[in-house]
Amino acid sequence: MFDLSNRLVTLRKKERKTQQDVAHYVGVSTAAVSKWETNQSYPDLSVLPKLATYFNCSIDDLLGYEPQMSKEHIQQLYMRLANDFQQKPFDEVYAEIQNIIKEYYACFPLLMQISVLLLNYTQLAGERTKEILSLAESLCIRIQQQSSDLRLLQLCRSLQAQIALIKNEPQQVIALFGEEVEAYAGNDLVLASAYLQLQQGDKAEETYQISLFQKIVSNVFILANYLQMQLQDEERFQETVERGFGLIRLFQLDTLHINSCISMYIGAAQGYTIQGRMDAAFEALQRYLHVIEQTPFPITLHGDDYFNKVDEWLLRELDLGQTMPRDEASLRQSLLDIVEKNPMFEPLKQDARYQVLVSNLTHMLGVNA
Structure with a gap:
């Protein structure tokens, strides 16, 4: 304005x-x-x-025109729009987003977060889902064409790949990332060594911590997704589960990073259900329930006593800081739906243990099943 x-x-x-x-x-x-x-x-x-x-x-x-928006303003706007999606008609919020895009078309960090926001709320779009995905993709393309921020470009490419998967375009993902996994270059270790040579011990420690934190969390997500490749081999499936659970236990991810734990526990429970191993499925779901029970709301990204450099890094480096990319109400609902409305758990629904688990989960989250 x-x-x-x-x-x-x-x-x-x-x-x-x-x-x-x-x-x-x-x-x-x-x-x-x-x-x-x-x-x-x-x-x-x-x-x-x-x-x-x-x-x-x-x-x-x-x-009095400001074509750029501060990180703090982006965070505040993102959370307001996320809450609006839960309280107002989708078309009304979408119209405001379109106006914001026009006004800040050169603010690439904002355009990136608008893309993330649209992707997180496509389930509300109904018949406009294809339009929403196309808009998010077009914003990513604009960022790639106009921005010189390497970090932003990397995030943008990742988001484009996620959009391609939702659109059932796997070849586009391969085109974006290439056909081969890149060899680990160890740039984080080299950077930490450089800080040590400069006698900047705090920066070196932060580099080690952030690298370790991200790789551990990433590996749990990878193991959770890798489970679906092992469904026909119960022994290998079990080993993958144990390694994932072991990482969670070793680095106390139950209290450190809820999303990775959810991915692992739900993935394990789904696999056990498909294999007909119902007791093991319920054990995995109980682990999931335990995570929800001990998680304070609103959920934030954070470190702990061991990863004591993570909080500052999150605030400094991420456009949304420690804030989750979805509003609390829809997040609570999704944490229930992932169990209560999961078609993979259909074989469990006649079991009294499942009914008790859903009831407890509903109570903990304060939502309606």
């Missing part, structure tokens, strides 16, 4: 100039300047450069 009238008043008073001074410099009447400052009229476009020169500012600053 433009705020020329207030900006003119502010700049003029800051420079201790009168309306007559401004009028004389730009070649208009004092009455014209008065009308600009009271929002009764606007200066001609040819006058704007003269005004900007007079006040030694950019035209954007003169107009």
Whole structure:
């Protein structure tokens, strides 16, 4: 939004100039300047450069126009829109998002988070799902074409791949990432060593911690997804489960990173159900229930006593900081739905243990089954 009238008043008073001074410099009447400052009229476009020169500012600053949004503002806007999706009609929130995109079309961190937001709430889009995915994809393409931020470009490519999977376009994913897994280069270790040579021990420790934290969490997610490849081999499936559970236990991920634990426990429970190993399925679901029971809401990304550098890094590096990318109400509902509405658990639903588990989960989350 433009705020020329207030900006003119502010700049003029800051420079201790009168309306007559401004009028004389730009070649208009004092009455014209008065009308600009009271929002009764606007200066001609040819006058704007003269005004900007007079006040030694950019035209954007003169107009009160901010094409970029701060990280804090992006976080606040994201969470407000996420909450609006739960409380207002989808089309109303979507219309506001479209206006925000037009106003901040050059603010690439914001466009990135808008893409994430749209992806997280496509389940509400109904018949407009294809349109929503296309918009999110187009924003990613714009970022790739216009931004020089390497971190943002990497995140953008990952998001594009997720969109391609939702659209059932696996070949697009391969085109984005290539056909082979890249060899681990160890850049994080080299960077930490560089900090040590510079005698910047804190930065070296942070680099080691962040690298370790991300790789452990990533490996649990990988193991959870790898389970689906082992369904026909119960012995290998069991070994994969034990390794995943072992990582969770070793690094106390039950309290450190709930999402990775959910992925592992639900993946294990689904696999056991398919294999007909119902007792093991319920044991995995009980682990899931235990995670929910001890998780404080609202859920945040965070470190712990061991990973004591993670919190500061999250706040500094992530556009959403420690905030989860979904509002609390829909997150609570999804934590119930992943069990209660999961078609993979259909064989369990006549078992009293399942009914008790869903009842307990519903109570813990404070939502309706």
